[in-house]
Amino acid sequence: xxxxxxxxxxxxxxxQGVVLTSCIFPLxxxxxxxxxxxxxxxxxxxxxxxxxxxxxxxxxxxxxxxEDKQTEAKVDxxxxxxxxxRIGFKWNAKMSKRKINKRTDRLTLRYxxxxxxxxxxxxxxxxxQASLVTYLDKKGNAPKVFNLAYRDVRxxxxxYLKNFxxxxxxxxxxxxxxxxxxxxxxxxxxxxDSALYKQFVxxxxxGRPVSKGTITTIPQxxxxxxxxxxxxxxxxxxxxxxxxxxxxxxxxxNNPLNWKTDTTYAPASMNKGSLPRNYKGIxxxxxxxxxxxxxxxxxxxxxxxxxxxxxxxxxxxxxVLEYSLFYMNIRExxxxxxxxxxxxxx
Numbered sequence: 001x002x003x004x005x006x007x008x009x010x011x012x013x014x015x016q017g018v019v020l021t022s023c024i025f026p027l028x029x030x031x032x033x034x035x036x037x038x039x040x041x042x043x044x045x046x047x048x049x050x051x052x053x054x055x056x057x058x059x060x061x062x063x064x065x066x067e068d069k070q071t072e073a074k075v076d077x078x079x080x081x082x083x084x085x086r087i088g089f090k091w092n093a094k095m096s097k098r099k100i101n102k103r104t105d106r107l108t109l110r111y112x113x114x115x116x117x118x119x120x121x122x123x124x125x126x127x128x129q130a131s132l133v134t135y136l137d138k139k140g141n142a143p144k145v146f147n148l149a150y151r152d153v154r155x156x157x158x159x160y161l162k163n164f165x166x167x168x169x170x171x172x173x174x175x176x177x178x179x180x181x182x183x184x185x186x187x188x189x190x191x192x193d194s195a196l197y198k199q200f201v202x203x204x205x206x207g208r209p210v211s212k213g214t215i216t217t218i219p220q221x222x223x224x225x226x227x228x229x230x231x232x233x234x235x236x237x238x239x240x241x242x243x244x245x246x247x248x249x250x251x252x253x254n255n256p257l258n259w260k261t262d263t264t265y266a267p268a269s270m271n272k273g274s275l276p277r278n279y280k281g282i283x284x285x286x287x288x289x290x291x292x293x294x295x296x297x298x299x300x301x302x303x304x305x306x307x308x309x310x311x312x313x314x315x316x317x318x319x320v321l322e323y324s325l326f327y328m329n330i331r332e333x334x335x336x337x338x339x340x341x342x343x344x345x346x
Contacts, residue, residue: 026131026133026141029140030144030145035092035128035148036092036094037094038152039095039125039156041125041159042159042163045126047126048108048126050122051121056105056114057113058070059110063281065118066118069119073117073119075119075341076120076160076171077120077171077173078157080181081109084108084129085131085132086131086132087131091145092131093128095126100129112175112324115323116171116173118334118335119331123160125152125157127181131145150180161196169199170199171202171204172204172205173204174207175207176206179206179208186215192217200218201337201338201341202221202226202337204230204334206234206322207322212250220232220254222260222261225337227341227344231259232253233291234251234297237298237317238298238299242296242317251294253297255289256330257270268285270288271329274287274326286302299318302325
């Protein structure tokens with residue numbers, strides 16, 4: 001793999017702030033005994049976002065419909081954040097690394113997890129996430145590294161259910177590496193014949209290849225108000241391909257502008273608002289969307305917008321924009337599904 005392609009790979013897998021020009025692989029093979037200290041989810045600092053503390057998932061934008069309504073929300077969201085551990089000598093991130101936590105808080109909470117705060121209490125655990133380079137590993141370390149990260153996510157979810165949920169309906173949401181873990185979590189816990197499924201509203205699992213059969217326990221959502229199902233997409237500039245993927249199956253997708261699963265084109269006029277990099281306002285009608293036959297979501301580059309407005313708008317992927325480009329549509333859809341679920345479960 002040459003250097004330029006290597007950097008493009010990082011753009012697609014979840015970079016959200018600074019373009020890397022180099023990368024450091026861990027010097028040793030994965031050793032569980034040398035892994036960072038596991039999290040204690042009874043401690044507030046092991047949660048990037050909680051409805052009981054002030055954090056960047058509480059984003060509000062004056063003069064818009066972006067209001068934080070967590071105090072009155074009757075639904076929860078368990079959000080699994082993407083990779084924010086980009087470079088280092090360890091396979092899994094230390095929970096105490098300030099730079100990593102700061103990146104999670106300023107970027108993924110603000111531009112992704114905050115989309116749910118109008119309808120749900122937001123819970124985002126920190127976890128010993130896999131380093132970004134784990135996706136390039138060819139020596140058998142990757143499964144062990146991801147298993148360690150998933151163990152933390154699983155433990156956080158169980159802690160959430162026991163100590164925070166109190167029988168409330170909930171949503172599972174994720175992006176990139178977070179989606180890898182969310183898929184495992186859904187397949188393990190969200191089964192139609194389980195008691196937990198009765199509390200499950202929907203899932204938004206973006207930024208990783210999802211094919212038919214990837215999620216086996218619940219169906220893909222087919223329309224805007226479906227519940228008990230999942231939504232997924234991988235956004236790329238119009239006409240582009242997903243540069244790297246790790247499965248051979250046919251991708252599936254939901255269009256976040258019309259919530260269909262077919263190839264119906266949704267013009268930018270249907271886009272109710274994108275969240276720009278300065279998060280000072282909402283830009284309407286700047287991004288269209290169309291699912292193409294290979295399951296990718298094609299999006300035209302927004303006119304008159306630059307990297308100063310949106311992260312990586314000129315890259316070969318809109319990976320880091322998969323929430324923010326469709327921010328208001330997702331926000332309104334969350335409310336619709338929550339209301340629909342509530343009506344059906346009165």
